[in-house]
Amino acid sequence: MRKPFIIANWKMNKNVHESVAFVKAIKEKLPANKEIGIAAQAVSLYNMKKVAGSSNLQIIAQNASAELEGPYTGEISMRSLADAGVTYVMLGHLERRRLFNENNDSINQKVLAALNAGIIPIICTDEEMVQTEVNGQIHYVFRQLKSVLKGVPANKLSQIVISYEPSWAVGSTHQANPDIAEEGCLAIRQSLVEMYGNEIGEQVRILYGGSVNPENIGQIMSKPNVDGALIGRASLEIESFLQMINYIE
């Protein structure tokens, strides 16, 4: 059984006080049957973890360096994140690729560094997977996934989380269509099965991201290969976040 995983991606929103206040407000209200996480700015993570305590809330970094330590001014190491109580790190988000020139190779290095530091990568994949649309059938390619997972041993893969975020749905006004979410997540799973075998491919959690909100999350989560949601804008308000983590299929 794959436990549903609902993640807020706050991006560069909320300062330390706002982040801590949010965690205080929700930490007693988290459903026990799901994993809930918040990806916040690095400066907030340590204090958020202190407030979250032993609650079911995962504290997630939005990025980190592939380097272990040393002369890399301005970078944040996986080791420091682990020490701050961070359990997951999001890697390769569409905005990192688009705005900060991250590519499959650099993301792959970060995935390996995270695993070495004991942090679980949440690997974001995006529209490069959609090669073309012919007769209404979307065909996916797996170049991106294969490259970012290079060197990841089979025994580590089952913990890794993958997100499917079609670029046209992220931060846009396009409503996420649950069938497309399922199609993308299924295609990723089939690719994982091809690469790592059926048992492991079936264990990996695959999330959908792109314009998820309180109205559409239930339908999206009802799809068999969608194991969670990565949510940007709609996760910024406490009420809306609580509604989404308590979605009804």
Ligand code: PEP
């Ligand atoms: C995101 O940035 O990962 C995202 C899914 O954003 P939004 O929910 O705002 O589309």
